[in-house]
Structure formats: C-alpha cells, structure tokens
Amino acid sequence: MKKNQILEKVIHGIFLFLGLITVDCVLMITVYLVISGIPAIFEIGPVDFLFGKEWASTAAEPKYGILPFILTSIYGTAGAIVIGVPIGFMTAIYLSKLASPKVKSAMQSAVSLLAGIPSVVYGLVGMLVLVPGIRKIFNVPDGASLLAAVIVLAIMILPSIIKMSITALDAVPKEYEDASLALGATPIETYFKVSVPAAKSGIAAAVVLGVGRAIGEAMAVMMVAGNVPNMPDSLFQSVRFLTTAVSSEMAYSSGLQQQALFSIALVLFLFIMLINAILNFFLKREKE
Amino acid sequence: MKKIITMTMVAALSIAMLTGCGNKKITGSVSTDGSTSMEKVIGALGEAFQNDSGINFTYNPTGSGSGIKAVQEGRCDIGLSSRDLKDEEKASGLKGTVLAYDGIAIIVNPENPVSDLSVETIAKIYTGEITNWSEIGGNDAEIVLIGREAGSGTRDGFESITDTEEVCKYRQELTSTGDVITTVAQNPGAIGYASVASVKDTVKAVAVDGVAPTEATIKDGSYVVQRPFVLVTKADSDLSEAAQKFFDYITSDDANEIISEAGVVSAN
Numbered sequence: 001m002k003k004n005q006i007l008e009k010v011i012h013g014i015f016l017f018l019g020l021i022t023v024d025c026v027l028m029i030t031v032y033l034v035i036s037g038i039p040a041i042f043e044i045g046p047v048d049f050l051f052g053k054e055w056a057s058t059a060a061e062p063k064y065g066i067l068p069f070i071l072t073s074i075y076g077t078a079g080a081i082v083i084g085v086p087i088g089f090m091t092a093i094y095l096s097k098l099a100s101p102k103v104k105s106a107m108q109s110a111v112s113l114l115a116g117i118p119s120v121v122y123g124l125v126g127m128l129v130l131v132p133g134i135r136k137i138f139n140v141p142d143g144a145s146l147l148a149a150v151i152v153l154a155i156m157i158l159p160s161i162i163k164m165s166i167t168a169l170d171a172v173p174k175e176y177e178d179a180s181l182a183l184g185a186t187p188i189e190t191y192f193k194v195s196v197p198a199a200k201s202g203i204a205a206a207v208v209l210g211v212g213r214a215i216g217e218a219m220a221v222m223m224v225a226g227n228v229p230n231m232p233d234s235l236f237q238s239v240r241f242l243t244t245a246v247s248s249e250m251a252y253s254s255g256l257q258q259q260a261l262f263s264i265a266l267v268l269f270l271f272i273m274l275i276n277a278i279l280n281f282f283l284k285r286e287k288e
Numbered sequence: 289m290k291k292i293i294t295m296t297m298v299a300a301l302s303i304a305m306l307t308g309c310g311n312k313k314i315t316g317s318v319s320t321d322g323s324t325s326m327e328k329v330i331g332a333l334g335e336a337f338q339n340d341s342g343i344n345f346t347y348n349p350t351g352s353g354s355g356i357k358a359v360q361e362g363r364c365d366i367g368l369s370s371r372d373l374k375d376e377e378k379a380s381g382l383k384g385t386v387l388a389y390d391g392i393a394i395i396v397n398p399e400n401p402v403s404d405l406s407v408e409t410i411a412k413i414y415t416g417e418i419t420n421w422s423e424i425g426g427n428d429a430e431i432v433l434i435g436r437e438a439g440s441g442t443r444d445g446f447e448s449i450t451d452t453e454e455v456c457k458y459r460q461e462l463t464s465t466g467d468v469i470t471t472v473a474q475n476p477g478a479i480g481y482a483s484v485a486s487v488k489d490t491v492k493a494v495a496v497d498g499v500a501p502t503e504a505t506i507k508d509g510s511y512v513v514q515r516p517f518v519l520v521t522k523a524d525s526d527l528s529e530a531a532q533k534f535f536d537y538i539t540s541d542d543a544n545e546i547i548s549e550a551g552v553v554s555a556n
Contacts, residue, residue, distance in 0.1 A: 056454065057439075058438040058439055059454045060453075127471070128470075128474070131471075141429070141432045142459050142475060142477070142478070143475075144459070144460050222463065226459060226460040227437065227460060227461040227462065228460065228461050238460055238461075247463075248437045248461070248463050249437055251463075253439060
C-alpha cells in the first residue's frame with residue numbers, strides 16, 4: 001500500500017515537472033524578449049520607434065520607425081479576416097448543418113489537409129502563381145504586394161476558422177433547432193436565427209484565432225509581399241510585416257539594428273498576447 | 289589474462305599517440321576577422337583547411353572596416369576586406385592580397401530586348417530617374433527594381449559599385465539570390481542583381497559598358513560590377529606559422545575549386 005502511494009507521488013512529480021517545462025519556456029521567452037527588446041526602444045525613443053514612418057536600419061544615419069510594419073500587419077490581418085471569415089463561416093454552417101455525412105467527411109479531411117500544408121508551400125505557390133497572376137489581372141508592374149499577402153493569409157486562416165466554427169455550431173443543443181422548426185421556420189432561417197446566435201461566442205473565438213494565425217505568419221508573406229518598408233498606402237504596394245521585418249534582417253544584423261529587431265519582436269509579442277487575452281475571454285463566455 | 293591483454297593494448301595505443309604528437313606538426317590557430325560578404329568563401333576554405341591540417345580556424349564576421357582595424361591592432365592574424373585597401377591604410381603598414389573577385393551580374397527577364405547597360409544607366413534605374421524600359425531602348429513597360437535585404441553582401445557590393453547607397457528605390461527586397469532570380473524570371477519588366485556564379489538560364493545577364501560578365505572579364509577587370517576579396521596582413525611582420533600555412537593554402541591552386549564553388553572567381 002505504502003509503495004503504491006510513493007509511486008503515485010513520484011508519478012505526480014514527473015507530470016508536474018513536464019507541465020512546468022511549457023510554463024518555463026513561456027516565461028523564459030517573455031523575459032528574454034523584454035530584456036533584449038526594451039533598451040533599443042528607449043535608445044531610439046518610444047515615440048520615434050512606434051510612430052516613425054521611416055525604417056532605414058543600415059543607413060549612415062539609421063532610422064528605426066516601425067509604424068509602416070505595424071500598419072501593414074494590421075491591414076494585412078484585417079484584409080485576411082474580411083476575405084477569410086465569410087468563406088470560412090459559410091463553409092462551417094454548410095458542413096455542420098446541411099452537408100450529407102459523406103460530403104462532410106470528405107470536405108473535413110480537405111480542410112485538415114489545408115491546415116497541414118507548411119507555410120513555405122503557401123509562399124512558394126503564392127510567389128509562382130499568385131504574384132504573376134495579380135500582375136496580369138490588375139495590369140500593375142509587379143504583383144508582389146499587400147493584396148497578394150492578404151489573399152495568402154486569407155487562405156491560411158480558413159482551416160482554423162472552419163474547424164472552430166464547426167465545433168461551436170455542433171454544440172448547439174438539438175432542441176433549440178427542433179423548436180424553431182416546429183414553429184414553422186425554414187431550416188435556413190433556423191440556422192441563421194437560432195444556431196448561429198447560440199454559437200456566437202465560439203464563432204467569435206474562431207475569428208480571433210484566425211487573427212492570431214494571420215498576424216504571426218512570416219514565411220509565406222515574406223515570399224509574396226515584396227518586403228520594402230513602405231507605408232501601406234495602397235493594396236498594390238510592396239510592404240513589410242512585423243514578422244518579416246524581424247526575419248529578413250536578423251541574419252546580418254548587429255548592434256542597435258539587432259536590438260531594434262528584438263524590439264519589433266516584442267511589439268509583435270504584445271499584439272499576440274492581446275489577441276490571446278481576447279480569445280480567452282470569448283472561450284470563457286462560451287463555457288458559461 | 290584478459291586484463292593483461294587490455295593493459296598492453298592501452299599501453300601500445302598511448303605510445304602510438306605519443307609518437308603521433310612527436311611528428312613535426314604545426315599546432316595553434318588562425319583567426320580571421322572582417323567582411324561579412326566573404327563568409328561563404330572563407331568559411332568553405334577554413335573548413336577544408338581545418339580538416340586537412342587540424343589547425344583551429346576562426347572567422348569573426350564584423351565587416352571590412354573592422355577587419356582591417358583588427359589586423360592593425362593585432363587582434364587577428366588575417367583581415368578580410370571586400371574592397372581594395374585605401375592609400376592611408378597601405379601607408380599604415382598593411383598589405384592586401386587579392387584572394388578572389390566577386391562579380392555581380394545585372395539580370396533581366398529573357399523577354400527583355402535590352403542587353404547592354406552602362407553603370408550610370410544602372411544607377412539611374414535604381415535611383416528612380418529612369419522608370420520605363422522604353423527610355424533605354426526596351427519595351428514600353430515600367431521597370432521593376434528587385435534587390436536584396438539591408439545587410440546583404442551582394443546589395444552592399446552592388447550599391448557601393450554603382451554609388452547608389454541608401455537611395456535605391458526597390459520594389460521588392462528579397463532575402464536570397466534564388467528568390468531574386470525566380471522573381472526576375474517571372475516578370476518581363478524586372479531587373480535585379482545576383483552573384484555571377486548563381487545566374488541561370490531563366491534570366492538574362494546584361495553586358496555592362498559592353499562587357500559580358502564571364503570569369504575572364506571579371507578576372508581582367510573589364511567587367512566593372514565586381515569587387516575584390518582582399519586578405520589583409522601586416523607588411524612588416526611575419527604571420528604565425530599556422531596563419532602562414534593557411535595563407536599559403538588558400539592562395540594556392542588547390543583552393544581554386546573551393547573558391548569557385550563558393551560562387552566567386554579565384555584570383556590565381
């Protein structure tokens with residue numbers, strides 16, 4: 001008996017230790033980012049850094065303004081949401097409520113497959129198909145642009161939106177829908193006026209999850225967005241995101257430039273923390 | 289019995305090792321410091337040298353200026369510079385030996401009829417003074433400027449040769465030579481630059497001032513979009529034994545193959 005208890009305790013200890021690895025990683029990354037990101041912000045000046053419109057990190061008189069990156073990340077993510085959410089949302093309603101079991105299982109595996117495609121593949125296809133396509137369709141000199149990045153991101157966030165929305169819609173009690181149908185509402189009326197409102201927290205969480213995925217993506221957008229630190233004034237402009245600002249210059253950077261890249265990463269990290277907080281809020285509300 | 293055999297073997301091995309050390313072998317290390325553009329070539333040479341001789345090799349990528357200063361102050365054995373030494377640097381007792389030449393090809397889409405540009409025209413294109421191919425004898429299409437990211441050695445080389453530092457109006461800043469070539473291959477209006485060794489058939493390398501970029505024209509200096517990779521040493525004092533061996537090795541014919549594999553033209 002005693003032996004068993006000791007064994008239990010030991011196993012508890014092992015599980016606790018394994019659990020703490022994750023927590024430690026998060027803490028370490030946070031502390032590291034804050035320590036390495038803060039000095040450059042103050043050296044450059046918080047206002048110049050966050051609201052400066054010019055980024056020229058290797059110039060003789062370097063300028064470290066990251067407003068173009070912040071706006072690009074916000075616009076790019078917003079664009080991806082505007083395109084991706086309606087498509088994902090409608091797909092989820094179809095799969096959860098309307099599709100026959102056979103169609104549902106086939107389409108769901110397609111969605112899962114889409115989620116599993118590495119981002120470099122999205123980038124490559126974007127570079128070879130989407131970028132020349134935009135150049136020809138819109139008759140612009142070059143297709144690498146904010147628009148190309150928005151389209152790639154919209155496709156990349158579809159799986160998370162669809163899967164999460166399906167889970168939320170499937171969880172709506174059957175009695176709600178039955179009651180609505182019994183009162184004479186058509187199935188479509190029922191889905192939009194009863195099921196969707198009942199699942200709205202879950203769907204909102206799906207959108208926030210999509211935002212998180214879009215804002216953190218680096219590889220695919222680096223290959224299609226052109227990477228010039230312009231202010232995002234037009235859809236056809238070559239732009240640089242917060243993520244790509246870090247990854248494209250890190251390899252050769254040194255001194256204040258490198259510190260500034262850590263500061264950009266810190267800003268990105270804060271954005272993602274904010275998004276996670278919002279996500280938790282919605283998920284908690286759904287549970288209640 | 290077994291123990292005795294083991295002990296004998298250990299003893300025999302130790303003796304073998306001791307005699308091994310007794311052979312005339314140079315020990316020590318070679319330290320290099322300087323140009324980040326030379327990372328690829330010096331890294332490949334250093335690795336081969338280290339495997340061959342067992343001498344420890346280090347490379348500190350700090351930039352040409354810092355590398356030259358490091359030699360002056362005696363902080364490294366050999367400095368690496370991706371530009372010729374200035375007169376005052378030579379006067380301060382430094383000696384430059386050209387290891388290789390890095391040729392940068394100006395590439396356009398194969399559909400583009402333009403096949404010859406002068407350095408001034410290239411500079412005007414990249415600074416946005418010339419924006420349409422029709423101004424320089426091409427089709428009526430806007431010129432799309434493709435470049436590399438800030439900090440890239442190729443960008444640094446291109447901009448310093450064409451004297452366009454910090455004023456290039458890029459449409460795209462890509463992070464690898466391969467991406468530049470792919471992008472130029474796809475866009476009929478694009479122009480880009482890439483290391484000569486990596487240019488493929490999918491793009492057209494234009495002649496500069498009438499000279500096409502080939503190994504021969506780069507070596508004799510007639511193709512001007514190029515820069516030397518220079519080994520910087522002190523003129524008056526000798527290198528350490530290990531450093532001298534490294535120097536002799538990388539300037540010998542044996543190193544040529546490694547140098548050209550790294551994408552540059554050997555000076556020998």
